[in-house]
Amino acid sequence: MSGKREQKKRRTKMAILEAAVQLFSEKGYERTSITDLAEAAGIGKGTVYSYFRKKSDIFLAFCEEQLETISTTILETDTAGMSLLDRLVVLYREDFRFIFHHPEFGRILMRETFFPKDLDVEVSRRLDDRYIDLLVPLLQKAQARNELRRDLELTLVLGHFYGLYCMAVSAWFTGRLHTEEDVVMAFTSLFEQALQGLAPSFT
Amino acid sequence: MSGKREQKKRRTKMAILEAAVQLFSEKGYERTSITDLAEAAGIGKGTVYSYFRKKSDIFLAFCEEQLETISTTILETDTAGMSLLDRLVVLYREDFRFIFHHPEFGRILMRETFFPKDLDVEVSRRLDDRYIDLLVPLLQKAQARNELRRDLELTLVLGHFYGLYCMAVSAWFTGRLHTEEDVVMAFTSLFEQALQGLAPSFT
DNA sequence: TTAAAAAATCGACCTGAGTCGAATTTTTAA
DNA sequence: TTAAAAATTCGACTCAGGTCGATTTTTTAA
Numbered sequence: 001m002s003g004k005r006e007q008k009k010r011r012t013k014m015a016i017l018e019a020a021v022q023l024f025s026e027k028g029y030e031r032t033s034i035t036d037l038a039e040a041a042g043i044g045k046g047t048v049y050s051y052f053r054k055k056s057d058i059f060l061a062f063c064e065e066q067l068e069t070i071s072t073t074i075l076e077t078d079t080a081g082m083s084l085l086d087r088l089v090v091l092y093r094e095d096f097r098f099i100f101h102h103p104e105f106g107r108i109l110m111r112e113t114f115f116p117k118d119l120d121v122e123v124s125r126r127l128d129d130r131y132i133d134l135l136v137p138l139l140q141k142a143q144a145r146n147e148l149r150r151d152l153e154l155t156l157v158l159g160h161f162y163g164l165y166c167m168a169v170s171a172w173f174t175g176r177l178h179t180e181e182d183v184v185m186a187f188t189s190l191f192e193q194a195l196q197g198l199a200p201s202f203t
Numbered sequence: 204m205s206g207k208r209e210q211k212k213r214r215t216k217m218a219i220l221e222a223a224v225q226l227f228s229e230k231g232y233e234r235t236s237i238t239d240l241a242e243a244a245g246i247g248k249g250t251v252y253s254y255f256r257k258k259s260d261i262f263l264a265f266c267e268e269q270l271e272t273i274s275t276t277i278l279e280t281d282t283a284g285m286s287l288l289d290r291l292v293v294l295y296r297e298d299f300r301f302i303f304h305h306p307e308f309g310r311i312l313m314r315e316t317f318f319p320k321d322l323d324v325e326v327s328r329r330l331d332d333r334y335i336d337l338l339v340p341l342l343q344k345a346q347a348r349n350e351l352r353r354d355l356e357l358t359l360v361l362g363h364f365y366g367l368y369c370m371a372v373s374a375w376f377t378g379r380l381h382t383e384e385d386v387v388m389a390f391t392s393l394f395e396q397a398l399q400g401l402a403p404s405f406t
Numbered sequence: 407t408t409a410a411a412a413a414a415t416c417g418a419c420c421t422g423a424g425t426c427g428a429a430t431t432t433t434t435a436a
Numbered sequence: 437t438t439a440a441a442a443a444t445t446c447g448a449c450t451c452a453g454g455t456c457g458a459t460t461t462t463t464t465a466a
Binding site for chain 4 (some may be wrong): 004005008033034035045049054055
């Protein structure tokens with residue numbers, strides 16, 4: 001009789017996360033207190049902190065699940081015969097859909113993944129490693145199809161696209177872009193620019 | 204006898220900012236409480252809030268001053284005869300110097316300017332409008348010298364570089380890059396990529 | 407079976423950001 | 437000059453995140 005404790009812990013953790021999904025959606029992240037969360041999960045406040053170090057960690061755990069769903073969606077999407085550009089647009093459009101519909105979550109997620117505090121670096125890295133795993137194969141295939149220069153380091157290329165995506169999302173957060181489609185168009189243009197180059201080509 | 208009030212207010216605001224520079228540098232942003240700040244400025248806690256809405260606003264006001272200094276430095280730097288790439292590198296290197304030496308400030312600054320809360324959008328926009336004013340002329344000159352395609356919207360091009368810079372800085376925050384020079388090299392490479400294009404050129 | 411060790415639970419407590427309305431200072435205008 | 441109005445100052449107060457150690461539950465091993 002040993003797995004009992006583990007089992008209970010898993011159930012408690014789930015209870016917290018379910019309460020989180022419920023309350024965060026209902027009242028928003030900021031307006032949900034840890035006490036609310038504990039009550040909804042049927043446990044004491046202090047217990048929450050033996051499962052998560054900080055409030056934002058609860059949120060990030062929720063995001064990791066969401067990203068799981070998103071990557072599944074993307075992997076299942078049939079992209080056969082699509083250009084690199086189209087594939088990237090499909091991927092980031094899906095990603096942005098989540099952010100667009102959960103702006104508060106999106107803000108925290110972007111803040112934490114791009115500019116984490118020292119203590120949160122680990123969590124943040126895990127999140128974008130997921131991206132790397134998702135994207136590197138895409139880029140390799142593009143290189144094989146000769147859509148992408150072969151002399152470039154893939155991590156840099158990946159950073160390139162990710163940075164541009166980040167910029168488009170940022171423009172939405174700062175109110176420079178408004179609709180979901182505006183943002184998609186913005187990063188599409190930026191990706192095109194990146195592929196073609198900003199300098200004039202002397203052909 | 205009417206300017207009296209205004210004068211006093213200006214002095215109080217200065218006192219708060221000076222206390223902020225002092226204490227933030229001394230103990231860091233997080234470890235400086237509003238009460239500390241009020242005490243150092245010789246006023247009551249509540250008064251601080253009639254000058255700034257939130258703690259982070261005090262910080263952003265401080266940043267605006269810093270950026271003033273930085274842009275002056277940049278404008279005074281002799282860039283005659285430099286390529287667009289070199290000019291951009293000079294500019295962003297200077298910008299990053301500040302962030303590198305004040306990581307905590309840098310993090311908040313980047314978080315607030317890229318992913319502001321609704322209430323802070325205005326402040327955030329003011330900050331990057333300053334960038335726009337600084338950069339657009341640079342880009343226009345580059346177009347005139349035929350270093351930059353003329354069919355591109357300048358705001359998009361600007362966003363392009365800014366996004367790449369952001370990415371390099373982010374890689375530093377997440378511990379993927381370590382030294383100041385690593386970051387400079389990273390965004391330099393990204394800028395080169397952007398100018399040349401990621402797709403193979405069929406010349 | 408049981409008692410000591412280990413792990414998990416809990417809520418009172420601490421701290422700091424931000425609010426509020428009473429008290430004070432400055433301005434206005436008669 | 438003065439009294440009412442307007443603006444400013446202030447610190448007690450509220451509220452939420454996070455800590456801590458006393459208590460309870462589970463595991464171990466004898």
